[in-house]
Amino acid sequence: MENTLVPEVLQMIGEVVPEGVSVAISDGSKYLYYQPSSNIDLKIVPGDQVPIGSATHRALNEMGKVGHHVESRVFGVPYYGLSLPLVHKGQVMGCITAIYPLQTMPLAASEPRLSFLIGKGEDGWLPLPLNEIVYISSNDGKTMLHTASASFANKYSMAELELLLPMDRFVRCHRSYFVNMESIGFIHPHFHSTFLLEMKDKQKTRVPVSQTYASSFRQLLGF
Template sequence: MDEIAVIIVDDEKEAREGVALLLEKDKEINVKALCKNGLEAIKAVQEHQPELMFLDIQMPSINGFEVLSSLSEANLPEVIFITAFDQYSLKAFENHAVDYLLKPFTDDRFFKALEFAKKRIYANRKNKENSNLTGLLGDIKEKATNNSPQQIVPEGGSNNKIINNRLVIKADGKIYFVDLSQIIWVQAYDYYVKIHVKERFYLVRESMKKMEQFLPSEQFIRVHKSSIINLHHVVELEPYFNNEFVATMSNGGKIKTSRNYRDNLSGIL
């Protein structure tokens, strides 16, 4: 039986290492990565394609549920949530969690959850073998009747485009056409940007410089090295220290401007 690739995600070092230590007792488990935040988790899933993820819920910037929403269905592993807060249990199972471990948990409770996850993984492998065979036969038939190449929006920053006042984003295994009017603000996040719309965000591998270049300047202005705001969603500007401001956005978010980008604000001040 092939080993099960696992990643562990928790912003507490002791918690990550504690789970890893427990997993050492199971020879069928291969821990591929220990991640201290949501962005590391997303990268680890893309790199290692794990079949199981132990995932903390409350983490800074990107929480556990946001990690899952940023992954395509094809990349989704089985998930065991680990948290110190029991109010998330219903939402965890709405996100198709295998189990929900409430800290502190016993070793017996941990291995019970692990055993159930392994059974689901082995069942998924068997189902995938059958579906792969069916899919292969379907591909052969399709190629015999259709030789034209498929047209898609490739992943990658420079290929995100604006069409008919909509930003084209490939995420979650789908292509989204996001009206520019829906974009509240854009946030720099390591080698990615988070494009915030109402009640969610899209995590895209892109630079702030490129975003600033292709978003229309009459609507979007850069107010900080890490922030581009949509003027249509600015509710108020509150004076801050050193000629800076705090912008309140339509979703309630607070974004601090920078003196270095004050000239960009001159048109609305």
């Protein structure tokens, strides 16, 4: 990105970045600048290549402003990116991206959320209100919904659920688990600054919080 374009980039910041979100600036292929916030840190280092699937990557390729939910597989945590490419004389020179935790993403970007999920049991299918689901697990590509007393299969992948579940109720704490925050009974410290969540089901299941999600989990719950 040419130095003469820096003032133009700084002017663009005010259009897309409110306080409390992270900011990333890239040229056409790699990050040039990154400022994390207290809410979310993707651990971007200037010089890192822009990964496929990121909000920045989409905006660079589409040559237009993009609001995009990004799965945790890209940077380790899910986020909502609002990206604005800088196009100069018909060429994409770079991009600026505002990075929001999903629970604080712009209201205009909100999508309809599910109020229930369908669970498949031995005899058929059962609509399960979200408040009855204690946690969700995945094993060998099979998603299971766990209530206080039973478990049911569900068709959605964990990546799909990451975009569909309301983030004010469900939090992803591990690549294989979502938990209903209102169904956490106790938080146990575990190895290497991780945690085990004791859930309010009949078995008092302990769900792990992995290192990838530990920091954002603590920020979300405030401890």
